[in-house]
Amino acid sequence: MKGKIAIVGAGHGGLVAAHILGRHGYKVDIFEKNKQGEVSYDWHDDVTPHVFTRLNIPLPDSKHYFWKRDWSFVTPDGKSIIRIYQDKEKVDLSMERRPLVELLLARAAERASIHYEARAEGLVIKDKRVRGVIVNGEEVLADLVIDSSGVHSVLREQLPEEYRIQRRPREEEVFYAYRAFYNRRPGSKVPEQHTNKAYLKHLGEEGISWCIYDPSDTVNVLVGRTRRLDEETLQRGLQALREDNEIIGDQVLRGGFVVAIPIRYPLSRMVGPGYVAVGDSAFMTIPLLGSGIATSMTAGHILGEVIAGAPEKPLEMENLWRYQVRVMTEFGANNAGVDVLKRWLLTADNDDISYLMSHKVVDGNDLKKLAVGELIQLTPLDMLHKVSVGYRRLGLLLKVNRVLMKVNKVKRHALNIPPAYDEARIQAWQDKLDRLVNS
Ligand SMILES: Cc1cc2nc3c(=O)[nH]c(=O)nc-3n(C[C@H](O)[C@H](O)[C@H](O)COP(=O)(O)OP(=O)(O)OC[C@H]3O[C@@H](n4cnc5c(N)ncnc54)[C@H](O)[C@@H]3O)c2cc1C
Structure with a gap:
């Protein structure tokens, strides 16, 4: 032994x-x-x-299990919906x-x-x-x-x-999610296209909600918010989901409680x-x-x-x-970069996010990457395209550019981890990583 x-x-x-x-x-x-x-x-x-x-x-x-190919993302203002079909090799189970x-x-x-x-x-x-x-x-x-x-x-x-x-x-690094599987409301119409809807910053709040029509004819519902999910917020989220998705029935078949998920860098x-x-x-x-x-x-x-x-x-x-x-x-370094993006998205102006999505500055390809936790890498040609579609809000594009630069900086630093155990070097690396992400 x-x-x-x-x-x-x-x-x-x-x-x-x-x-x-x-x-x-x-x-x-x-x-x-x-x-x-x-x-x-x-x-x-x-x-x-x-x-x-x-x-x-x-x-x-x-x-x-079953394959989960597509997602439809609803903008924070609720006015636009973007459907993505994930590339075959990246489809989740x-x-x-x-x-x-x-x-x-x-x-x-x-x-x-x-x-x-x-x-x-x-x-x-x-x-x-x-x-x-x-x-x-x-x-x-x-x-x-x-x-x-x-x-x-x-x-x-x-x-x-x-x-x-x-x-x-920290408080803002934990996401509290209510997850429940409901029956399909008797007589409700099965959705023809947006079967997997994720509402980004649902109702303008810090978090997401989703309503997914499952192959087993049940409805998978999530209402999640950072920091806490009090009863009032939960009921407001559920009510809004019901208004937009007639398929959600009254019976909770599975789940039906709140759980915590860390949403931060390792x-x-x-x-x-x-x-x-x-x-x-x-x-x-x-x-x-x-x-x-x-x-x-x-x-x-x-x-x-x-x-x-x-x-x-x-x-x-x-x-x-x-x-x-x-x-x-x-x-871990990739996730640290994603965390920078997440921190910005959670605190960004909701109109800005809706604008970026509805004007396709953030397009289906970007969303496909983000949906599997990959970072968006922009070539000069991509940048040019994004400026051409988002030129009316140049200030916002510059802000996004600054965030993306920070994402890369954090990822680079995280990758620069001391390869061998050396307490002094590790402490310096650790302090800088924590400072960079939290600044
Ligand atoms: C609503 C929801 C949806 C999610 N969706 C996804 C998803 O789609 N895809 C995905 O990849 N991840 C998802 N996650 C995240 C995923 O659940 C976790 O990241 C994953 O389970 C890894 O966590 P873990 O196994 O380390 O810990 P956990 O899953 O939390 O397991 C910890 C275990 O430790 C036990 N335990 C805790 N304390 C003690 C103790 N004191 N003594 C003894 N035993 C103890 C618990 O009972 C549990 O069995 C989701 C999480 C939630 C809550």
């Missing part, structure tokens, strides 16, 4: 890492607070199929989440012990180093704790100051002595979309590879740092 690893939460990244680490001789224990069979949510989410090929993980049975998590749990169980109804209440910290976790009131010692417990991780909150790991997300420090964060606990979602399944699985795979492949001291900082470097290089 090479060492003891405690994974807290049956998050996607932790489960992927568990399989690899168990296979490489570590004693892995997973602690999940929910009961067996009740982990994760009873609904479907969009995931790229490429992550399964890349990580060599089989797809769940095809009855658990809308996948039932429970069967996916069950598949990852079954793979993990081949190599690790899974403890259900095991709630981690805190960390065991001795001599300012993480030495394990407290589960259902008992100390469980471990050489490494992998935090896969999601956005509101209680472990991260208890880390010593010296770890320089941000303990909590932690600028996600490793410390005896501790690593993966998935939502390290804020790995794509900030504009809130999608984090593929990135969490990828990060779990990277973590497994980094530890399993280390020639020496696999669980020490010198090696764990390599995990953060690979996460930042493979998708």
Whole structure:
């Protein structure tokens, strides 16, 4: 046995890492607070199929997913709607989440012990180093704790100051979403074209809503806002969706509650002595979309590879740092750039966003990229075209240009992460990244 690893939460990244680490001789224990069979949510989410090929993980049975090709984006003023058909190679699968998590749990169980109804209440910290976790009131010692417990991780909150790991997300970095699947209103007409409508800055508020007509003849509804979603805001959003979509029935068939999603760049420090964060606990979602399944699985795979492949001291900082470097290089730097764009979009004038979309300054091609979390790269010809369609608002175009320059600056800096563990260099890099994104 090479060492003891405690994974807290049956998050996607932790489960992927568990399989690899168990296979490489570590004693892995997973602690999940929910009961067996009740982990994760009873609904479907969009995931790229490429992550399964890349990580060599089989797809769940095809009855658990369908292809999601198009989206229709409604401008904040509600006056324009732009439909996009995603390029074939970038189309997502809308996948039932429970069967996916069950598949990852079954793979993990081949190599690790899974403890259900095991709630981690805190960390065991001795001599300012993480030495394990407290589960259902008992100390469980471990050489490494992998935090896969999601956005509101209680472990991260208890880390010593010296770890320089941000303990909590800021208020504006969390999105609260009400998600429910309704029956189709009896007698209502099935929409012929805009079946997947996303309302950007719905009702001019900070967030989005959607109304999606699913192949199973149900209606998938989301009302999400940053910072908080109080009852009044939720009811206002639902009412507006109903007025625009007669298909939404009265019965909630699945879901029907509010959940939190991090919408920010990954932690600028996600490793410390005896501790690593993966998935939502390290804020790995794509900030504009809130999608984090593929990135969490990828990060779990990277973590497994980094530890399993280390020639020496696999669980020490010198090696764990390599995990953060690979996460930042493979998708974290891109997400940091997307975060800059998201911060601007959330605070930008709604008329400006409506103008940019309705005049096709931001066109279908741009939206297709943004819909999968890719950054918009403009050639001089693109710029010329955008100026030609948006010339009436040159001030606004200049503003957008400044934002895009900042996006690139942040991404470049994030990619410039110190490749080897060197505390002084890392601190300087981390401080600058946090400053740049938040300025
Ligand atoms: C409404 C909604 C829609 C979304 N849509 C998409 C989408 O379409 N595509 C996409 O890619 N992503 C989507 N996401 C985001 C996605 O859910 C996450 O990014 C993804 O699940 C990765 O998070 P995770 O696995 O790290 O953590 P989580 O999914 O939060 O899992 C954490 C696990 O840890 C357990 N846990 C928590 N605390 C403790 C504790 N103290 N002790 C023991 N166990 C604990 C929890 O029970 C849970 O099983 C959506 C999220 C929401 C809420």
